[in-house]
Amino acid sequence: MPTISVKSSTGPYRVVCAAGALKKAGAIARRLGDRGEVFVLSSPRVWRHWDEALVRAFRPERSNRVILFDDAEARKDLRSVEGICRALHRAGADRHSVLVAVGGGVVGDVAGFVAASYLRGVALVHVPTTVVAQVDSSIGGKTGVNLPEGKNLVGAFYPPNAVIADPDLLATLPHREFRSGLYEVIKTGVIADAALFAYLERRMRAVLRRDPAALAWIIPRCIAVKAHVVTVDERERGLRKILNFGHTLGHALEAATNYRRFLHGEAIAWGMIAATLMAMATGRLSEPHAGRILRLIAEVGPLPPLSGIRVEELRRLMLGDKKSRGGRVRWVLPRRIGKTDWDVDVSWKIVAQVIRELPQIAAKALAT
Helix, strand or coil: CCEEEECCCCCCEEEEECCCCHHHHHHHHHCCCCCCCEEEEECHHHHHHHHHHHHHHHCCCCHHHEEECCCCHHHCCHHHHHHHHHHHHHCCCCCCCEEEEEECHHHHHHHHHHHHHHHHCCEEEEEECCHHHHHHHCCCCEEEEEECCEEEEEEEECCCCEEEECHHHHHHCCHHHHHHHHHHHHHHHHHHCHHHHHHHHHHHHHHHCCCHHHHHHHHHHHHHHHHHHHHHCCCCCCHHHHHHCCHHHHHHHHHHCCCCCCCHHHHHHHHHHHHHHHHHHCCCCCHHHHHHHHHHHHHHCCCCCCCCCCHHHHHHHHHCCCCCECCECEEEEEEECCEEEEEEECCHHHHHHHHHHHHHHHHHHHHC
16 A cells, blocks of 8 residues: 655654545554553544545444544633543553544644643554645654734644545535635645646646546645645754744634634635745746746636635734744745745835735736
């Protein structure tokens, strides 16, 4: 079964990426050294679709070995972490237990932080069920939850022991959620893989149809990029910062709307559009490359509007983001498709102008 190895500070781990891989997930979890009981952490809506397959794979001995929690972004907070930790304690989880996170990015982030914190660290296996989680968030060890002041402000770097990325699990995703994840795939092409970007330009309609051959090509490609980046820079001191393309403004948009208007990928898409326009405005990116980026984002589908979001509120949120430094917002800007700069200082005058005119500028650019 195809695997990609990721090196981390706690040792290497495997990402198994193949249709039907879920059937092997239970055996992989139980082989993690001298481990005890397996606990499945998931959400009610994921469990509703996949309960029978997950029970067959992991065979939890009792019902309290399955802990379900709300995977809404608005519930990605410390209260959820406390609730899960208390449920684990009541169920008898010890330091030899294995936590299996089954779900999208919220499930992975919350369960990962629980695994890092409960009894000061227990084994963790990710079984991502969304595009975003399979191509990005389940790999690299970032875990965390939100505060009212911003996104992912409390967390830890905690690499998993294994990741099982089964494209078959994407079949039950609502179309909007599937589309939302594709913006992260586009991000991967822009920051580091021009061949992936060109493939998406040719095959986006097939990808949107969830064509198995197309998914079998793009998902391992994205995983390989993420694996390389986090192997080189696990703690985000340099190269890993390119993964934040679109996230500076995207996270602010999510927080400004209380995580209720945008799906994560949709907010990141607006952030990528803004960063692309800033790259043009600062002379880093040529108009032809910018046009290709904007057109590919548009091909995925419509985005929720930006109406009613104040520029000064976004500035406050971006300055409070963990990626800001010395009272300055640092940007990730494309230089060309496949090549990206990080820690770019852009004047607030340019940033504010782009944000204020973003809907009009984007509409005009996307029409060309």
